[in-house]
Amino acid sequence: MSASPLAQRTRSPWFVTTVAGMASFLDAGAIAGTSTALVLYQEKFALGPVEIGQLSALLTVMIAVGAFTGGRLGDRYGRRRVFTVTMILFALGALVLALAVTTPMIYVGILMLGFAAGADLPVSMAMIAESAPEGQRGKMITFSHVLWMTGVFAVILIGIFAGGLGALGARILYGFLFIVAIIVLILRTGLPESKEWTQARTESIATGETFGSLKSLFTSRYVVPLIGTGLFYAIANIAANTNGQFSTYLYVNVAGVDVSTASTFNLIAFAFSFGGTFITMRIVDTRYRMPAFIVASAISVAAFAVPASLGVVSWTLVLMSILYSIGGALAGEPMYKVWSQELFPTAFRSSAQGITIAFTRLVATAIALVTPQIILGGPQALFAFLITTTIASSLIGILWLARIKRAPTTTSIPTSADATAAVPDGLDQGVRPRH
The missing domain is CATH 1.20.1250.20 (MFS general substrate transporter like domains)
Structure with a gap:
C-alpha cells in the first residue's frame, strides 16, 4: 500500500523541524505574551505589582520544572508521545487564560502554560536533531531559534493592535496561542516517532541496559x-x-x-x-x-x-x-x-x-x-x-x-x-x- 500524502510529507526533515520547532515559537509567545497580557489584565483582575511579579515568577519556575520533567519523559517514553501531550496541555492553559473570569484561573492557566512550554522544548529539540540529515543538524536546530524570534515578533505585532483593548487584548493574545497550539497539535499527529530513539531503545532492551x-x-x-x-x-x-x-x-x-x-x-x-x-x-x-x-x-x-x-x-x-x-x-x-x-x-x-x-x-x-x-x-x-x-x-x-x-x-x-x-x-x- 502506498504511503498517504501526510505520511510522505512527514518524512521531510524540514517539515519535522518546523512542526517540532514550533515549541520554540510557543515558548517565546508564552513568555512575551504573558508579560503584555498581565498588564492588560491588571485593571480587570486588580493585579498589582506583587501579583504580576508572582505570576511572572510562576511562569519561569514552571518552565524550568516542565523542562526537567519533559526531558526525562522524552527519553523514557519517546519524543512523539511526550510532545503530543505537552501540546494538549499548552492549548488548555492558553484557553484557560483567554477565558479567565477570576484571578485563580489566571494562576492555574500560567501554571499549565509554563509547564507545557518547558516540557515541550527539550523533547522537540531532540526530535529535530534525530530527524536531520547528516551535515544539516546544526542548521535545522538553529532554525528553531528563528521560530523562537518569530514567536516574539508575532506577539509584538498583536500587542501593537490589541494593546489598547484592555482585557480583550489579553484574551486575543492567549486566543492566538491557543489556535497556534491546536494547529501544531494536529500537524504533530502525523509525525512518526524518532527512528534514532526507537533504534537506541531497542538496542538497550536487547543488551539489558537501563535506557x-x-x-x-x-x-x-x-x-x-x-x-x-x-x-x-x-x-x-x-x-x-x-x-x-x-x-x-x-x-x-x-x-x-x-x-x-x-x-x-x-x-x-x-x-x-x-x-x-x-x-x-x-x-x-x-x-x-x-x-x-x-x-x-x-x-x-x-x-x-x-x-x-x-x-x-x-x-x-x-x-x-x-x-x-x-x-x-x-x-x-x-x-x-x-x-x-x-x-x-x-x-x-x-x-x-x-x-x-x-x-x-x-x-x-x-x-x-x-x-x-x-x-x-x-x-x-x-x-x-x-x-x-x-x-x-x-x-x-x-x-x-x-x-x-x-x-x-x-x-x-x-x-x-x-x-x-x-x-x-x-x-x-x-x-x-x-x-
Whole structure:
C-alpha cells in the first residue's frame, strides 16, 4: 500500500523541524505574551505589582520544572508521545487564560502554560536533531531559534493592535496561542516517532541496559558536557535575558527616551538578530563554526563595552543592541542548542537538555531579581557585569565544549577517559563525520 500524502510529507526533515520547532515559537509567545497580557489584565483582575511579579515568577519556575520533567519523559517514553501531550496541555492553559473570569484561573492557566512550554522544548529539540540529515543538524536546530524570534515578533505585532483593548487584548493574545497550539497539535499527529530513539531503545532492551536513567547519565562521561552546556547556557543567557527584559527600562529611565521610541529601537535590533541567526544557519555545520564563534564572542563583548565606556545614552544603547543581536546569534543560545544535540547520545539527549534548561531558567530568575538594584547603583556597572559573563561563557565554549568529543548514537556508555578528548584541530565535532 502506498504511503498517504501526510505520511510522505512527514518524512521531510524540514517539515519535522518546523512542526517540532514550533515549541520554540510557543515558548517565546508564552513568555512575551504573558508579560503584555498581565498588564492588560491588571485593571480587570486588580493585579498589582506583587501579583504580576508572582505570576511572572510562576511562569519561569514552571518552565524550568516542565523542562526537567519533559526531558526525562522524552527519553523514557519517546519524543512523539511526550510532545503530543505537552501540546494538549499548552492549548488548555492558553484557553484557560483567554477565558479567565477570576484571578485563580489566571494562576492555574500560567501554571499549565509554563509547564507545557518547558516540557515541550527539550523533547522537540531532540526530535529535530534525530530527524536531520547528516551535515544539516546544526542548521535545522538553529532554525528553531528563528521560530523562537518569530514567536516574539508575532506577539509584538498583536500587542501593537490589541494593546489598547484592555482585557480583550489579553484574551486575543492567549486566543492566538491557543489556535497556534491546536494547529501544531494536529500537524504533530502525523509525525512518526524518532527512528534514532526507537533504534537506541531497542538496542538497550536487547543488551539489558537501563535506557537513559539519570544514574547512568551522572556516572557516565556525559556528566562532563552536562556541566559544560549547563554553565555555558546559564551564563550566556544572563546577557540575553537582561537585554530582553531591561532594554526598554534602560532606554526610558536612564537614556531618557519614550516607550514608543524605545520599542522602535528594539525592533531594529530584532531585525539584526534575525539576520545573524540566518548567517549562523549557513556556517554552523561547516569548518568555519568555531572561528565564527570566536568573532561573534568578540562582537558580543564589544557590544556591552560601548555603553560601559561611553556612557548610557540612546545611541550607545542602540549600537549595543545591534552588535549583541549579531554576536549573540552564534555565541549564545543557538550554539547551546547545537552542542546539546551533538554532545549527548540518544538515551540522554532529552534529559540533559531538560536539566540544563531548568538550571538556566532558575539562574535567569535570580539574576533578574537583582538587576534593577544593579542599575540603580550605576548602569555602567551592569554592563561591566555583562562583559564579564559574556567573556566567561565564550571561554567555556572555546576552551571546553568545542573540544569535547561528539557523542555516538549508540546506547553504550563510553569510559570516562573519553570524556574530554580534544578534537585535533580544535574544531567542534559537529562538522566531522559521525562515528
